[in-house]
Amino acid sequence: MYRLILYIIGFLCPILSCFGQLTVCPECPINTVQSAVEKAEDGTHILIKKGVYLVNDLVIDKKIQIEGEPGAIIDGNEAGGIIIITSDSVHIRGLRIQNVGKSYIKDWAAIKLHKTKGFIIENNHFENVFFGIVVEKSKRGIIRNNTIHSVSESEHNSGNGIHLWHSKMIEIVGNNVSGQRDGIYLEFVDKSRIENNICSDNLRYGLHFMFSHEDEYINNTFMDNGAGVAVMFSKKIKMIRNTFIKNWGSSSYGLLLKEINDAEIKENLFEENTIGIHAEGTNRINYFNNNFVRNGWAVKVRGACFKNIFKQNNFLFNTFDISYQGNLNENQFDQNYWSSYTGYDLDKNGVGDIPYRPVKLFSYIVNRTPETIILLRSLFVDMINFSEKVSPIFTPDNLLDNNPMMREVR
Amino acid sequence: MIKILKYSFYDLMRSRWSYAYFVFYLLLGFVLLFLNNNLDKAIITLMNIIVILTPLIGTVFGVMYYYNSKEFTELLLAQPVKRSTIFLGQFIGLSVSLSLSLVLGLGIPFLFYGIMNSAIILNFITLIFVGAFLTFIFVALAYNIALSNENKIKGFGYAILMWLFMAVIYDGLFLISLLVFDDYPLDQFSLFATVFNPVDLSRILILLKLDISALMGYTGAVFKDFFGTIFGLIASFSMLMLWIIFPLLRIVRKASRKDF
Known part of the structure; x- marks a missing residue:
């Protein structure tokens, strides 16, 4: 009988995360995210209640889940990066993360993942971030339904919304990225799926990817960006x-x-x-x-x-x-x-x-001498286009x- | 002068050709909007027509009106009226009536399709404005040609040639010179070359308003920097003004010396 109960507990534990749930709120015994992460063990579920929490360069090296209630705000106070994840299987959801510092030599990010597997980052709202989510050398992660928004002024002092480097099998689904330098940036990212994202009003590219193979881009919208999408x-x-x-x-x-x-x-x-x-x-x-x-x-x-x-x-x-x-x-x-x-x-x-x-002939001429474009829609151009159509020479x-x-x- | 202006104006208002011209624009506007149903697109098509057609109509009407009313003009000259008054009155009467046909003919259909509530009202106004300017310019040029040529056929020929030059040949020469001097920086040159032809100037003004400037790359940027500013806009409209004023001055001078 005891055995059966133990089995049931053993079965339910991962679901209910009875290895411990830690609650963080401004009046609780645990009133900072840092101390909650310190106390947590693998499998702990940390619930962050409404309030503003100052966090800088918090390293998460345990397999934990962090969930924010509506109104839970993690603020970096523009002093640097906010969360750095180095452990596998970390889930972060429902947080509002804001005010990442700007740097010209470091890529400070709201969430940075380094050499991890199986992470899930979903339903977060990022506001005024330098880099939003940076993923380095990671595998099999999901970045889903996040909103990333900043007001970038120029390319050299702004960062990318979702930035992936040297990763594999990542799913980026349903995110909304605006006002960054590049909406989504991928470099050396293979076998990944990018679906249903909306990238708008970014300074440089909506989506920018280089040296990335066997990826799929489905159903995304790229609007009003500096220069659309670069592949x-x-x-x-x-x-x-x-x-x-x-x-x-x-x-x-x-x-x-x-x-x-x-x-x-x-x-x-x-x-x-x-x-x-x-x-x-x-x-x-x-x-x-x-x-x-x-x-x-x-x-x-x-x-x-x-x-x-x-x-x-x-x-x-x-x-x-x-x-x-x-x-x-x-x-x-x-x-x-x-x-x-x-x-x-x-x-x-x-x-x-x-x-x-x-x-058309005019298109050929413009290719040769770009200045001639100022004759666009002139009657003469229509005439030469017509004659070229009848008998192509150039x-x-x-x-x-x-x-x-x-x-x-x- | 006002009396002669009035007379010319009413005379033209009663003439069949003014109505035909008005009805033509009216039909054009309705057909364009009916086929396109898109104000923005219709304005681009309209631009092609206005930039080519208003000068042509202005030229032909100008020459025609001068030769047709020649006898009446001679009668007027016998009266104690200043010569410049007579010719300027006729010029303004003719240009205003043609511009009126244009403004009403295109204004009515576009009003029907709700131009007032759309964002491109400014583009439309620019377009109409440029059309009116072109009418004034080409009527003045045509009057010049007609005054200098007693022979009707010759006058018509020169007038049509003048229109052909401005609308087509100039662009051809322009294009050739751009291609020949390919290796040199050409944007300043092309800026000047457009300013010196009222047809090209109008075309560029409208194109930049319609934001095709982005297509033009670096040259477009140079143009936008010039025409996009208040200074550029004033400069280009004053250039169009000059295109009216100089031919008018010549009309006055020529008329005062001419032996009728």
């Missing part, structure tokens, strides 16, 4: 159903691709960006079913791009559909819908009878969509 030096990436809106400025773009191989870019929406996609040195990329709406340039293809396939995309009312440098290089345009297509469809099969040339004559669709691709 560099990465392989086997999937970008699906993301939205890139209003990344507008003289050196801005929705999506920058540099040295990317074997990626899938599907069903994304690019709306009102100066440049929808800026591709440089990209190989074997499939662009399927994307919508490009009212961008300055929908797609700018620079040098060294091979075997990219643009299929069944919609190009709607862009100032320039495609800007292209160099030869066709086995890139393909097929079955896209172009709003500026003026051909006809006599056999009524939904496919235009004459091929469409997406590169633009690559094999760059064409042989099966332009007559209706928008759904």
